[in-house]
Amino acid sequence: MNQKVENLKGKLIVSCQALPHEPLHSSFIMGRMALAAKEGGAKGIRANTKEDIKEIQSQVDLPIIGIVKRDYDDSKIYITPTMKEIDELMEVKPEIIAMDATISTRPGNKTLDKFFHEVKEKYPDQLFMADCSTVEEALHADELGFDFIGTTMVGYTEQSKGDKIEANDFEILRKILASAKHKVIAEGNINTPEKARRVIELGAYSVVVGSIITRPQLITKSFVEEMER
């Protein structure tokens, strides 16, 4: 594993993403967000689209977890669903590529196992991260040989509906850590410094924090909701 990726151990990765419908949707703005994250001590960035990644690479020399979010009519999966998105990302070569690794089928009714095999065959030297929603999915992705196992989709799928990453002292994460052979990255609703610290204490290789740092519309909403409850 290269030095840039080794530097992620025990450190914070900030997810700098804003979809077309979000106020901060702009590669320039995501580049500045990444610069701000670096100034704050982040050691990695998670980013969406080759355009945002290219701009972020021009602003900071930090390892990037790259994704392409794209909706397809015949699949629930929207995080790097097909080889088209993988190929786009390989044009800008993020250190790590993340993809949905839930039990849902990909577009064209393709299973994760088949897709991951095709991707590894085409890009054998690329590092990959599995965005999972359950312990079972995480351990299956570990078996398939993903370099990093993420909790990214916990609570966002039918099979994980209502699950909370921090419940019972991060029980889902602890169960994954107890069995996974590959590095585990805590991601998804890690929304306080204390939670970020705790997941590293529990053994996560790294932790991704996004919305609570880079989505002002959601940060603002959390203040207004608390003030008005």
Ligand SMILES: CC(=O)N[C@H](C=O)[C@@H](O)[C@H](O)[C@H](O)COP(=O)(O)O
């Ligand atoms: C569910 C989904 O699509 N999650 C996405 C994965 O790339 C991002 O929108 C999240 O912001 C990221 O995972 C970080 O999580 P949080 O924003 O909760 O710190």
